[in-house]
Structure formats: C-alpha cells, structure tokens
Amino acid sequence: MQSLVDFLNGIIWSPVLIYLCLGAGLFYSIMTRFVQIRHFREMWRLLLSGKSSDEGISSFQALAVSLSGRVGTGNIAGVAAAIGFGGPGAVFWMWVVAFLGAATAYTESALAQIYKEKDEEGQFRGGPAYYIEKAMGQKWYAWVFALATILACGVLLPGVQSNSIGNAIETAFGSGPMIDTTIGTISLAKIMTGTFVSVILAFIIFGGVKRIAHFTQIVVPFMALTYIIVAFVIILLNIDMVPTVISMIVGDAFTPMAGFGAAIGWGVKRGVYSNEAGQGTGPHAAAAADVQHPAQQGLVQSFSIYIDTLLVCSATAFMIIITGAYNVHGSEEGMFLIQNLAADIGANGPMFTQLAIENSMPGFGKPFIAFALFFFSFTTILAYYYIAETNIAYIRRTVKVPGMMFALKIVLTVAVFYGTVKTANLAWAMGDVGVGLMAWLNIVGILIIFFMAKPALIALKDYEVQQKAGVKDFTFNPVQLGIKNADYWEERCKEQNTATEAATELDGEQVKPTA
Structure with missing residues (x-):
C-alpha cells in the first residue's frame, strides 16, 4: 500500500x-492588483459584520468553518515535516505560497458565491463543482472534481488528522499495552483515542451544517489564539535568537541545504496542505455564507490564509527552529543533514512541535500539543465532512441515490478510526494524494474560467465601484455585469426589484389626495 x-x-x-500552485497565486495577485494587500482593512470590517440566516451562515461562521479545515494538523505536524524534509528554508516557501495563495483564495471563494445554489432544504450549497459546471459549462469535469473531492475528504484526508491526534496522545500519555487485531498490532491508547474521536464525530455530523458552524466558530478562534500565545511566550523567552532564525529561514530558502528543489517542494506542498489555497476546499464554506455581494466573502476567505500560515504555521516554525527540536533528512534513507534529535523521531508527526514546547515548558509541551491537535484536527475533520457532503449534494441534483449522505457519515467515521491507528507515513501519503488531486482539478478549472469570462474579477471591480460611491447596502446584479448562470443572484435581484416597486406603489397610494 505504501x-x-x-x-x-x-x-x-x-x-x-x-509551480502551478505558485504560478496561479502570482497570476491572480497581478490580475487583482494584489487584492490581499489593497483590501486588508476591508477584510477586517467584513469579518466582524454580517449575520447568519435561515439559508446560510454568517461571514465569520463561514470563516470559522473554512479555518477549521485550514488550521489543523498541517499547522503542527505539517510544518514539522516541511522542516524535516526541506530544511528551515521550506518555511520561506510556505510564506510565499500563503501570500500569493491569498489572491487565489479570493478568486475561488468569490466564484463559489457567484454560482451558489439553495439545496432541497433551503440551505446554500456551492464550490468548485458548481462553478465549473456553470461558468465553464463542463458538467463532466465538475463531476470528476466532485467524485475526487468525496474520495479525498471522505476517505483519504480525515485519516491524516486523526493519525496526528493518536500519535500526540500516545506521545503525551504513553501507548499502554499492545493489542493484536485484524488490522495489526495496535496500542490501547490509539484504540481508545480512535473510538472516542469517532463517537464524538458521529454525534456532530448527524446534526448538520448549522451544528458544525456553531461548534467551529467557538473552538477554532479559541484554540488558535491559545496556541499562538504559547508560541509567543516561547519566542519571547528566546528573543535573542529570532534574528538568527529569520536568517536561517531566508538563507536556506535559496541554498541547497536539503536541496533547492526540496525546500521549494516541501514548502509549497505543506503550504498548500495547510492553507488550502487553490485546493478547492475553502470555497465550499464560502458558498454557505449569506452576504450582500460575492466579493465580500472572497475577501474574508483571503484573510483566512494569513491567519493560517503567517500566524499559526509561523508560530510552529519559530518554536521548532528556536529550540532546535528537529532533524533534516537527506536524500537517502537514514541520512541526516542536521540531526538534533534521535534518528527514530519521525518528521511526519507532531513530535518536533511537542518537543519544542517541552524544552521550554517541561511537563507542559506534550499534553498541550495533544490537546491542541485534538481540537485543530477534529474541527478539520468536520470541515472535510461538510465538503464531502456538499459534493454529494451536487451529485444528487442529477442522480437521486438514497442513503448517500448516511453512507458518507459511516465511511468517514470508519476512515477516522482507521487513520488513528495506522502509521503516520501512510496516512500522510494518502492525504497528499487527496490534496494533489483536488488542487490539479481546481486550479486548472479556475484558470480556464478566468480566460473564458473573468467573473471573480468582474465582481471585485463592481464591489470597488460601490465602495467608492459610499454604498452601505451592496447589491450584485450578474445580468448587468454580463455574468451568466448566476441563478441565485438573478433571482435575488428580481425579488429586490419587486419589493422596491411594491414599496414605491405603496408610497404613491399613501400620498394620493383624498376626494
């Protein structure tokens, strides 16, 4: 299998x-005139405004759901792997892919808003499958993406998250006795962890997207803030080493420490895995938001990339490098370019991060990372479920197969348990297959859509025009802008026009003189 x-x-x-990931980010940064910088203030305003409705969730809730997918094991174990296989310079390339990817995140999330729909229950649904069908006009390609996403988010990726939870618990509290099972010899700690995570997961996912949104909007900001505070304390305790760390990160990015290609490759791979810009996962949550204009949620989702990589991933990287709690693997098995730790401590896991905190805060690091990873990874699994569910909803628009949603919940729960007890290398490798498939299909898709019609760019320009005009209640009329197949927004415009006409007539009746 491996x-x-x-x-x-x-x-x-x-x-x-x-290079496609980097190139797409650079391309959209140039085309949007670096929207990730120009509208930074507006991102903050939008993040703190907006309300949920019966049809959708608020901008902040949508951000929390997408962050729950972004802020996960990639921020803790993924950063460790990037350093362990690409050297400290890989962190620089994670920053690059985050900065450029923020423009990609705007584009894919704005597209998701433009082409979203209401499902059978009246809730918003959208994502790459929807905008590929409507904007590109290629339903077969949309189906390929939907099926690949169901496979990736329903089977391959959840195991990476639960595996890190199991490894962190085992490291923090011990493995306990080893038990022979039909799928191999497994520690009692991992069996208990897998069972606990699976049961809690089943309780929440059977409650629907609203329960997921309410859970993540509380847990994700709290855990991210706590994690950053701990990292900040460790950095302050070693403040004199910060210039050296920055020098190592920037210097190693352009020198062949672990190979120039290794630094770029691992930095981009783990950067995309962590912030998911271009992967096509973020747009699913973006489409669920109830906003006045598609560009608004595009900007909010763009901001989430900064939170994920420039804050949380950087916090992890600085802790690991400052404390020296890492090895750098060479090109051959068993060869190390830098060896600060025992050879049997794997880079594909949370151990580097746990040891980094443990070195500065003895007795605290291992259990804290186990606790943080549980919440980070668990909320990411919830986000994966929602994404897979949305793509099943897309397929059900054409093919009505009973029990698809129920089957997804069972399969994902089993995948989470299986991932918890399997080896880290296999879990990560399977996750990389899922991420890579989605990234290929989505990035190619949004590039084709751009050259066909530029809907996300048109929406951004329309939003900026209304901003300059001092509009308080933004509107989006796709017909006037020449955007086709934006069915939800077309219908919304008709309803708004009907309401305005009715109000005008009512005003006229009220001011008519009586006989």
Missing part, C-alpha cells in the same frame, strides 16, 4: 503542480 501511494504521489506532486 509503495502504491508513494508512486501516485510521485506523479501527482510532480514539479509541475508545485
């Missing part, structure tokens, strides 16, 4: 995909 998955990764994560 050999097969590694072979697939070698094809999917070729240098072409690495």
Whole structure:
C-alpha cells in the first residue's frame, strides 16, 4: 500500500503542480492588483459584520468553518515535516505560497458565491463543482472534481488528522499495552483515542451544517489564539535568537541545504496542505455564507490564509527552529543533514512541535500539543465532512441515490478510526494524494474560467465601484455585469426589484389626495 501511494504521489506532486500552485497565486495577485494587500482593512470590517440566516451562515461562521479545515494538523505536524524534509528554508516557501495563495483564495471563494445554489432544504450549497459546471459549462469535469473531492475528504484526508491526534496522545500519555487485531498490532491508547474521536464525530455530523458552524466558530478562534500565545511566550523567552532564525529561514530558502528543489517542494506542498489555497476546499464554506455581494466573502476567505500560515504555521516554525527540536533528512534513507534529535523521531508527526514546547515548558509541551491537535484536527475533520457532503449534494441534483449522505457519515467515521491507528507515513501519503488531486482539478478549472469570462474579477471591480460611491447596502446584479448562470443572484435581484416597486406603489397610494 505504501509503495502504491508513494508512486501516485510521485506523479501527482510532480514539479509541475508545485509551480502551478505558485504560478496561479502570482497570476491572480497581478490580475487583482494584489487584492490581499489593497483590501486588508476591508477584510477586517467584513469579518466582524454580517449575520447568519435561515439559508446560510454568517461571514465569520463561514470563516470559522473554512479555518477549521485550514488550521489543523498541517499547522503542527505539517510544518514539522516541511522542516524535516526541506530544511528551515521550506518555511520561506510556505510564506510565499500563503501570500500569493491569498489572491487565489479570493478568486475561488468569490466564484463559489457567484454560482451558489439553495439545496432541497433551503440551505446554500456551492464550490468548485458548481462553478465549473456553470461558468465553464463542463458538467463532466465538475463531476470528476466532485467524485475526487468525496474520495479525498471522505476517505483519504480525515485519516491524516486523526493519525496526528493518536500519535500526540500516545506521545503525551504513553501507548499502554499492545493489542493484536485484524488490522495489526495496535496500542490501547490509539484504540481508545480512535473510538472516542469517532463517537464524538458521529454525534456532530448527524446534526448538520448549522451544528458544525456553531461548534467551529467557538473552538477554532479559541484554540488558535491559545496556541499562538504559547508560541509567543516561547519566542519571547528566546528573543535573542529570532534574528538568527529569520536568517536561517531566508538563507536556506535559496541554498541547497536539503536541496533547492526540496525546500521549494516541501514548502509549497505543506503550504498548500495547510492553507488550502487553490485546493478547492475553502470555497465550499464560502458558498454557505449569506452576504450582500460575492466579493465580500472572497475577501474574508483571503484573510483566512494569513491567519493560517503567517500566524499559526509561523508560530510552529519559530518554536521548532528556536529550540532546535528537529532533524533534516537527506536524500537517502537514514541520512541526516542536521540531526538534533534521535534518528527514530519521525518528521511526519507532531513530535518536533511537542518537543519544542517541552524544552521550554517541561511537563507542559506534550499534553498541550495533544490537546491542541485534538481540537485543530477534529474541527478539520468536520470541515472535510461538510465538503464531502456538499459534493454529494451536487451529485444528487442529477442522480437521486438514497442513503448517500448516511453512507458518507459511516465511511468517514470508519476512515477516522482507521487513520488513528495506522502509521503516520501512510496516512500522510494518502492525504497528499487527496490534496494533489483536488488542487490539479481546481486550479486548472479556475484558470480556464478566468480566460473564458473573468467573473471573480468582474465582481471585485463592481464591489470597488460601490465602495467608492459610499454604498452601505451592496447589491450584485450578474445580468448587468454580463455574468451568466448566476441563478441565485438573478433571482435575488428580481425579488429586490419587486419589493422596491411594491414599496414605491405603496408610497404613491399613501400620498394620493383624498376626494
């Protein structure tokens, strides 16, 4: 299994995909005139405004749901892997892919808003499958994306998150006795962890998207803030080393420490895994938001990239490098370019981060990371479920197969348990296959859509015109802008026009003189 998955990764994560991720981010940054910088203040305003409705969730809730997918094991174990296989310079490339990816995140999330729909229950649904069908006009391609996403988010990716939870619990509290099972010899700690996570997960996902949104909007900001505070304390305790760390990160990004290609490759791969810009996962939550204008949620989602990589990932990287709690693997098995830790401490896991905090705060680091990883990874699994559910909803628009949603919940719960007890290398490799498939399909899709019609760019320009005019209640009329197949927004415009006409007539009746 490991050999097969590694072979697939070698094809999917070729240098072409690495440079496609970077190139798409640069392209959209230029086309939007670096929207991630120009509208930074507006991102903050939008983040703190907006309300949920019966049809959708608020901008902040949508941000929390998408952040729950972004802020996960990639921020703790993923950063460790990037450093362990690409050297400290890989962190620089994570920053680059985050900065450029913020423009990609705006584009894909604005597209999700433009082409969103209401499902059978009256809730908003949208994402790459929807905008590929409506903007590109290629339903077969949309189906391929939907099926790949159901496979990735329903089967392959949840195991990465639960695996990190299991490893962190085992490291913090011990493995306990080993038990022989039909799927191998597993520690009691992992069996208990897998069972606990699976039961709690089932309780929440059977409650629907509203329960997911309410859970994540509380947990994600709290845990992210707590984690950053701990990292900040460790950095302050070693403040004299910060210039050296920055020098290492920037210097190693352009020197062949672990190979120039290794630094870029691992930085981009783990950067995309962490912030998910271009991967096509964020747009699903973006489409669920109830906003006045599609560009608004695009800007909010763009801001989430900064939170994920420039704050949380950087916090992890600085802790690891400052404390020296890492090894850098060479190109051959068992070879180390830097070895600060025992050779049997794997880079594909949370150990580097746990040891980094443990070095500065003895007795606190291992349990804290286990606790943080549980919440980070658990909320990410919830986000994966919502994304897979949305793509099943897309398929059900055409093919009505009873029990699809129920089957997804069962399969994902089993995948989470299985991922908890399996080896880290296999779990991460399977996750990389899922991320790579989605990234290929989505980035190619949004680039084709841009050259066909530029809907996300048109929406941004329309929003900026209304901003300059001092509009308080923004409107979006796709017909006037020449955007086709934006059915929800067309219908919304008709309803608004009907309401305005009715109000005008009522005013006229009220001012008519009586006989």
